[in-house]
Amino acid sequence: FFTAKKKVLTKSLAAALLKNGRAPLKGCYSEKTGKTYDASVLLEDDGQRTGYKMVFDNG
Structure with a gap:
């Protein structure tokens, strides 16, 4: 996820x-x-898998 955004965790x-x-x-x-x-x-953590989601502040 972070690699695609060219960022480092x-x-x-x-x-x-x-x-x-x-x-x-x-x-x-x-x-x-x-x-x-x-x-x-x-x-985002549902107890089985962990994921990331992007939220944009347009404004």
């Missing part, structure tokens, strides 16, 4: 995700457009 990012369930992520790379964007990443 740092200790501080992981800590924020575990503590709050969400963390800001700036400068994500879009494979489709080749541009960068800012968003928040959400940690």
